[in-house]
Amino acid sequence: MSSAVELWQRYQEWLYYHSELGIYLDISRIKFTPEFVAQIQPKFVKAFADMKALESGAIANPDEQRMVGHYWLRSPEIAPTEELRQDITETLDRIEDFTKKIHAGIVHPPAATHFTDILSIGIGGSALGPQFVAQCFAKSDVPLKISFIDNSDPDGIDLVLDLLGDRLSTTLVLVISKSGGTPEAANGMKEAEFAFTKAGLDFAKQAIAITGVGSALEKYAIGNGWLDTFPMYDWIGGRTSELSAVGLLPAALQGINIRELLRGASLMDAATRSEEIRQNPAALLAMSWYFAGNGKGEKDMVVLPYKDRLLLFSRYLQQLVMESIGKEKDLDGNIVYQGIAVYGNKGSTDQHAYVQQLREGVPNFFATFIEVLQDSAKPHPEVEEGIVTGDYLLGFLQGTRSALYENGRDSITVTIPFVSEVTIGALIALYERAVSFYASLVNINAYHQPGVEAGKKAAAKVLALQKQLIGALKTSKVSLSLEEVATKIDAPEEVEGLYHIARHLHANCKILLEGDLSKPVTLKMMLIE
Secondary structure (H helix, E strand, O other), X not given: OOHHHHHHHHHHHHOEEEOOOOEEEEOOOOOOOHHHHHHHHHHHHHHHHHHHHHHOOOEEEOOOOEEOOHHHHOOXXXXXXXXXXXXXXXXXXXHHHHHHHHHHOOOOOOOOOOOOEEEEEOOOHHHHHHHHHHHHOOOOOOOOEEEEEOOOOHHHHHHHHHHHHHHHHHEEEEEEOOOOOOHHHHHHHHHHHHHHHHOOOOHHHHEEEEEOOOOHHHHHHHHOOOOEEEEOOOOOOHHHOOOOHHHHHHHHHOOOOHHHHHHHHHHHHHHOOOOOHHHOHHHHHHHHHHHHOOOOOOOEEEEEEOOHHHOOHHHHHHHHHHHHHOEEEOOOOOEEEEOOOEEEOOOOOOHHHHHHHHHHOOOOEEEEEEEEOOXXXXXXXXXXXXXXXXXXXXXXXXXXXXXXXXXXXXEEEEEEOOOOHHHXXXXXXXXXXXXXXXXXXXXXXXXXXXXXXXXXXXXXXXXXXXXXXXXXXXXXXXXXXXXXXXXXXXXXXXXXXXXXXXXXXXXXXXXXXXXXXXXXXXXXXEEOO
């Protein structure tokens, strides 16, 4: 029997198809064996039990002693308490009611009849999910166009505000932060407030907070008379928040059908509750990831969506997978260094950037192709006899898949019929569930992130050191060397840190550095008055 015939038989044996969603999952190009499937079955017994416990309201985040319930958002009836069920339903109704008032001009900016734009301020999952969904459904006649401040880069903030220009007066600002204390979101809010004040605008009359109930941000918004607030639940992590108010409010304001997003996710959730691996697409994904990386993340996941609208899917998955799975210790406290590195960009554009290495370079990855069957809702001309551009795109996808496999590179292919609210909601749910299953298979907690908190604490230490440096210069009548500053603030071990801070302050005209910049030991510094 030829290898091509064997592959065709394997494809049919392992192809998953969801008839209502029209979604296919092909894992036939991952070279697992029947023996491997039998060996991993007991791990899935535990994984299915773990998922049931999560959906029932078990405490999943030990750092914060909270539940994890993003699946309740699309099926409120399975939430463990009536209070939660009512809160989810009422919030969804409030989002839709508020959106109608915005679109109708009932709620409007002080000097105009309608809002024209959204400025979304958030970081991590509070930005990546809304950015991904906005890109999926971008069009010329959206009710409100959306822009994002998702970093503490002053130049990037300037660019966003400059592009808004005079439309700042008709821009609705969404500030998204569970606590209100996340530095990037807090900084973005202060920058926006400053820009509004500079333009003679009343920020409060154009601002919405999406935040935790009782948070510092909620108190600030209410105290300053903002337009409204919407809840971020403590049982929703940022990377799984797209189908909460975090993602649903900006989506609804852009005219995206949020009920259909939720329906697609709910249908996928239901499919991934099957305890038969072959009938559970999220389990099939998790099993493939486990086999490809030997249960230790030994291979990277390269995500290649062959659709411009899905350009940001790899970035979205990067956080979802890496923040969930990248863990130093397992549930038993053993050091295991788990994780799957995720990178990628769209096909076929980025084939020209790195497919050469994927096919012939280091075999340290498996690919995930995302295929969309419908080319376009509009007719397109033939670029050669009987061939349109979409046919070329299929050729590039299938050709790359074959070329990789022929050279020993494994791949997964996820196929959706078209980009719609239902299929995007389903994709979001599919990968959320796959991450949960994989975490169980490798015995880690997918729902805490101590490494992120460590980074925040380290950043705070740098800012505190900067304040000490400036304080030391203020009290000195002469310029000081790095070592002299370090001695003065009783932090001799922080000389290098002081150097990096001083260099940044010098570039921004806050201090003057004198000496040979290539030899930090020679530098003297003083404040610029």
